[in-house]
Amino acid sequence: MTEQIKTDFDKIVKTSAFSEKDVEQKKIYLNKFLKTGFPTRKLENWKFSDLSQIIKKSIGELSFYNDYSFSNKVDTSIFVEGLEHNKIVFINGRVEKVDFTHEDHDKIEINSDFKFVNRLEHNNSLLSLNNAFSNKCYKITIKKNYSLKKPLVVYHSTNNKIKSKNINLKLEFQLEQNSSLRLIDLFNDGAENNFINIFYNFDLKENAILKNYKIDKLQNKNIRYSYNNIEQDNNSVSETFVLSSGSNFSKNEINCNLKGEYSSAFVNGIFSLNEGQHHEIRTIINHLVENTKSYQLIKSVLGENSKSAYQGKIFVDSKAQKTDGYQLSKAILLDETSEFNAKPELEIYADDVKCSHGSASGSLDENSIFYLMSRGLSYKQSKELLINGFLLDVVEKITDTEIKNLVKNMIGLKE
Amino acid sequence: MLKINNLSVNIEDKSILKDFSLNINPGEVHAIMGPNGSGKSTLSNILSGKKGYEISGEVLFENNNLFELETEERAHKGIFLAFQYPLEIPGVNTNIFLKTSLNAIRKAKGEKELDAIEFLKLVKEKARELKFDEEKLNRQLNVGFSGGEKKKNEILQMSMLSPKLSILDETDSGLDIDALKVVSDGVNTLRGKDNSFLIITHYQRLLDYIKPDFVHVLMNGKIIKSGGPELALELEKKGYENFN
Numbered sequence: 001m002t003e004q005i006k007t008d009f010d011k012i013v014k015t016s017a018f019s020e021k022d023v024e025q026k027k028i029y030l031n032k033f034l035k036t037g038f039p040t041r042k043l044e045n046w047k048f049s050d051l052s053q054i055i056k057k058s059i060g061e062l063s064f065y066n067d068y069s070f071s072n073k074v075d076t077s078i079f080v081e082g083l084e085h086n087k088i089v090f091i092n093g094r095v096e097k098v099d100f101t102h103e104d105h106d107k108i109e110i111n112s113d114f115k116f117v118n119r120l121e122h123n124n125s126l127l128s129l130n131n132a133f134s135n136k137c138y139k140i141t142i143k144k145n146y147s148l149k150k151p152l153v154v155y156h157s158t159n160n161k162i163k164s165k166n167i168n169l170k171l172e173f174q175l176e177q178n179s180s181l182r183l184i185d186l187f188n189d190g191a192e193n194n195f196i197n198i199f200y201n202f203d204l205k206e207n208a209i210l211k212n213y214k215i216d217k218l219q220n221k222n223i224r225y226s227y228n229n230i231e232q233d234n235n236s237v238s239e240t241f242v243l244s245s246g247s248n249f250s251k252n253e254i255n256c257n258l259k260g261e262y263s264s265a266f267v268n269g270i271f272s273l274n275e276g277q278h279h280e281i282r283t284i285i286n287h288l289v290e291n292t293k294s295y296q297l298i299k300s301v302l303g304e305n306s307k308s309a310y311q312g313k314i315f316v317d318s319k320a321q322k323t324d325g326y327q328l329s330k331a332i333l334l335d336e337t338s339e340f341n342a343k344p345e346l347e348i349y350a351d352d353v354k355c356s357h358g359s360a361s362g363s364l365d366e367n368s369i370f371y372l373m374s375r376g377l378s379y380k381q382s383k384e385l386l387i388n389g390f391l392l393d394v395v396e397k398i399t400d401t402e403i404k405n406l407v408k409n410m411i412g413l414k415e
Numbered sequence: 416m417l418k419i420n421n422l423s424v425n426i427e428d429k430s431i432l433k434d435f436s437l438n439i440n441p442g443e444v445h446a447i448m449g450p451n452g453s454g455k456s457t458l459s460n461i462l463s464g465k466k467g468y469e470i471s472g473e474v475l476f477e478n479n480n481l482f483e484l485e486t487e488e489r490a491h492k493g494i495f496l497a498f499q500y501p502l503e504i505p506g507v508n509t510n511i512f513l514k515t516s517l518n519a520i521r522k523a524k525g526e527k528e529l530d531a532i533e534f535l536k537l538v539k540e541k542a543r544e545l546k547f548d549e550e551k552l553n554r555q556l557n558v559g560f561s562g563g564e565k566k567k568n569e570i571l572q573m574s575m576l577s578p579k580l581s582i583l584d585e586t587d588s589g590l591d592i593d594a595l596k597v598v599s600d601g602v603n604t605l606r607g608k609d610n611s612f613l614i615i616t617h618y619q620r621l622l623d624y625i626k627p628d629f630v631h632v633l634m635n636g637k638i639i640k641s642g643g644p645e646l647a648l649e650l651e652k653k654g655y656e657n658f659n
Contacts, residue, residue, distance in 0.1 A: 366466075371502045374463045375516035375572065376490035376523065385515065389506020389555070 001062070002034060008064035009132065015069060016135070029132040036125040048309035048341045049280050054223060054249050059193045064166045068094050068135045078155055078188050083406055085184075086152040092159060092191070093167035094135060100152075107146035114139035114172055126225055130199050134168040142179040147209075151182035151403065156198070158191035158222070165191075170199040175208035175236075182211045182400055187246060189220035198226040204236035206260065211239045211400055216246045217410055223249040234260030241398055242269040243411060244279045244308075251280040258285065258292035258320075268397040269298040271331075272411070273306035273338075280309040283327075287320040287353075294324070299394050300331035300361075301387050302338035309341040312357070318349035325353070331361035332390055388412075416441050416611050417462075417580055422472035424457055424636075431457045433636040435472070439580070442608040446622055447615050448647060449633035450655040455615045456499055458633075459584040462613075463496040464489050476580070490516075491523030493579030497569035497586050504556040509568070512556050513538055517575055541574050544604070546597050562589035570601040577605060582613045587621040599624030619651040632658065 009030055013023055038052040039045070055062060072091035079087070089097035100108055114137050142148065158167070175181055202210055212228065224247045230238045242252050256265040269281050285294040300308040314325040331340035344357040364386055372382035395411075398404040417439040424432040431454045439445055449455050461468060464486030474481040476492060484492065504512070517537075518528040529537065542549050547567050557565050566586055573581050583602070587595055602612065602625050614625060622630070622644060630646040631638045634655065640646065650658060 365502075368502050368504055370465055370486060371498065371504070372512070372516075373486035374490055374496050374498075375512075376487050376519040376576070377515060378487050378519070379485075381515065381519070385507050385512070386504065389504060392506040 001037070004061065005030070005034065005064050011065050012133065015067065026132045029128045033125050033128040033132060036123075039125060045282060045311070048307075048311070048343075049249070049251055049278065051223075051225070051251075054278070055195055058221070058223065058248060059164050059195060061164065062166050062195060063164055064133055066093060066133075066135070066162070066165060066167065072096055072159065072161075075157070078157060078186075080153060080184075080186070080406070083153075083402065084150045086148065086150055087155065088138070088152065088171070089155045089157065090169055091157045092162050092165075093169045093196075095138065098138065102150040103148055104146070107143045108148075109141040109143065111139040111141070112136060124227070126197055127199060127227070129166070130168040130170055130197050133166065134170055137170045137172070139172040139174065141174040142176060142181055142208075144176040145178045146176075147180040148182065151184055151400075153184045153186055155186050155188060156196070157188045158194060158196070160190050160192075162191045163193055165194045167194055167196045169197075170201075172201045172203075173210075174203045175205060175210060177205045178207045179205075180209035180211075182403065183213070184403065185212070185214040185226075187214075187216045187220075187224070188218060189222050189246075192221040195223045196225070198224070200226075200228045202228065202230045202238070204230065204232045204238060204263075206234045206236065208233070208236045209239075210237070211241075211403070213241045213243075213398070213403055213407065214252065215243045215407065215410060216250055217243060218246045220246050221248045223247065225251050225253075227253045228255065230254070230256045230265065232256065232258050232260055232263040232265065234262060236260060236263045237266075238264075239266045239399060240268070241394075241407070242267075242281060243272070243407065244269060244281065245272040245411075247279070248276070249278050251282065253282045253284075255284045256286065256294070257288060258294070259288050261289050261291045264293040264295075266294070266397070267296040267298075268394050269310075270391055270394050270411075271298070271300035271302065271308040272391070273300070273308060274303035276305050278307045280311070282311045284313045284315065285325065287314070287316045287323040287325060289317070289320055291322045292320060292324075294326070296327040297394055297397060298327075298329040299391055300329070300340050301391065302331060302333050302335075302340060304335040305337045307339040307341070309343070310359075311343045311345070313345040313347065314355055314357075316346075316348040316350050316353050316355065321350050321352045323350060323353040323355065325355040327357045329359045330390075332387065333361060333363055416477060417613075418473075418475040420473040420475075422461075422470070422474060424454070424461060425469040426457075426467065431468075431636055432461075435637065437631070437638070439611050439613060441579075441611055442606075443629065444606065444612040444614065444625065444627045445629045445631065446627040446647065447613065447631050447633050447638075448617065448619075448650055450617070453633045454636045455633060456584055459496055459499075459582045459613075459615055462489075462582055463494060487519070488523075490576075490578075491520055495573050495576055495578035495581045497566075497573055497581065497583045499584040499586075499588070501557050501565040501569050503558045503560075505558055507556045509554055509556045510535075510538065510552045513552070513572065513575060516572070520576055538571075538575065541571055545571050545574070545601050547571050563591060563594045566590055566598060567594065570598050574601050574605060577610070579609060580611050580613065581605070582615070584615045585617065586614075587616055587618065595621065595624060619647040622647050634658075
């Protein structure tokens with residue numbers, strides 16, 4: 001891999017217009033990545049999902065070179081219908097469209113010359129990889145007291161021009177005081193067998209509200225890693241919803257730093273997996289000051305040979321009295337070959353806190369199925385009704401009604 | 416309508432029903448009374464298709480071999496079981512469930528499926544008849560319902576589906592007098608020359624409200640005596656132990 005990656009890197013430097021300074025910086029990140037390579041199960045964070053092996057098995061040799069000199073045509077049929085929204089369109093990792101037509105333009109600042117996310121944890125080799133290889137990236141600032149009128153949908157599309165490639169992309173968001181953003185990530189892959197590596201950094205100032213909904217619904221043979229870092233000042237609220245279903249492998253990491261009093265973080269997730277899929281959600285919620293709150297609810301429905309993992313960490317600093325932290329995970333295993341792993345971690349250094357965690361897994365209740373079938377429903381209908389019912393309360397946690405209904409429609413959940 | 420011939424049932428070597436036979440004709444109401452553990456609930460489970468039993472003998476429903484029919488096919492053909500312990504199904508809206516159920520059965524019968532408006536009109540009408548709180552129709556199925564409400568919900572489903580054969584498994588247990596009256600009214604409304612009932616109960620009380628044509632006493636997996644409504648009164652006086 002090392003030779004390949006170096007050759008690809010040189011090729012990118014030659015064909016792109018990076019400044020000398022940027023190239024130097026990128027080289028540092030490249031070397032950092034090369035030192036450790038892709039994460040393996042030896043790392044606690046990756047114990048359920050050996051990315052190095054997974055890439056080797058399902059992709060083989062990865063190519064790191066991407067030609068960003070030509071643009072891709074945007075296929076407008078992927079756009080969500082019946083929902084007015086702003087757009088950012090990525091195709092094969094290249095930003096093809098940034099459209100905030102619904103908003104007041106002096107309230108949003110778009111910086112397309114933003115380069116590195118370097119404030120994040122230092123030992124994440126995938127971040128180094130991302131910084132070394134990602135192309136142009138954007139920083140979006142929502143100005144003080146401004147709430148986006150319409151949601152922003154980020155389309156993550158790939159087409160069949162790429163295969164066995166590593167795609168890196170990132171976005172940085174700053175939400176100034178009293179601002180708010182509803183952000184939907186929609187994954188739409190026409191390409192197969194790529195490793196897609198996504199970093200988001202959010203900076204929430206006082207009273208800011210972020211709602212991020214990640215929808216990976218369409219079946220695809222890609223490996224996806226997505227990292228959200230969320231910094232939160234006083235009274236800010238972050239709500240993250242993950243529908244983890246379409247990719248072959250997917251890991252969502254959410255790292256949340258509750259730095260301001262009365263800030264709160266909500267993470268809700270659904271795994272709906274089938275044949276051979278393997279998905280993970282890893283959260284780290286750092287309660288760093290007094291009176292902060294976090295809530296997490298993760299549910300899995302796992303078909304044949306599928307596997308999900310939820311590693312949820314709640315860290316409470318010694319200063320963070322009156323912390324309220326909660327996490328719960330539940331799984332329905334539809335087959336004896338399905339597997340659910342839960343690893344709750346509570347690291348608490350303060351004494352006046354309320355923290356709890358729970359996890360439960362089991363198969364579909366045969367008595368409930370019998371009850372429904374005795375009313376004329378087929379086995380399939382009964383099973384679907386029970387699964388819908390099981391997942392519905394996670395979707396109900398979505399606080400934005402418009403998006404809640406959108407998500408319900410997308411995943412075929414009926415009220 | 417229903418012919419049970421020499422039915423024997425075992426669960427893991429334990430014999431539950433022994434050589435059990437019963438004939439129910441269209442329009443008849445049969446009551447089966449028996450002490451705990453006599454095999455009453457097993458009988459109702461088997462008729463509606465619950466798995467996990469070793470069965471020998473024959474059960475015919477309108478000349479169809481019942482054991483060749485899946486649970487939902489039995490429902491399509493008109494068999495309904497009011498559960499002794501109706502299940503709570505979190506996340507499943509009662510109305511949605513009722514509509515799915517009704518339309519599945521109508522479809523199987525070759526009838527037109529009801530749209531949302533037709534359905535709501537019907538369900539509201541039936542709920543009113545049964546004094547069933549309409550607001551509960553929008554709640555999760557049986558979740559947080561009282562024992563009596565759950566039983567009423569069973570009868571509501573029964574009257575929505577108008578089955579040919581309704582099996583009531585201890586529907587009276589857990590009901591107060593008022594609810595018992597309402598439930599009985601629900602059953603009596605459905606009574607007719609084509610609708611039959613098999614009522615399973617411990618007590619004679621329910622039979623004051625729903626007058627049976629036949630009463631059978633079930634003990635140790637066998638019918639030990641059959642007769643008319645007077646048999647229930649006799650049983651009430653003597654108790655099961657001294658009945659033989």
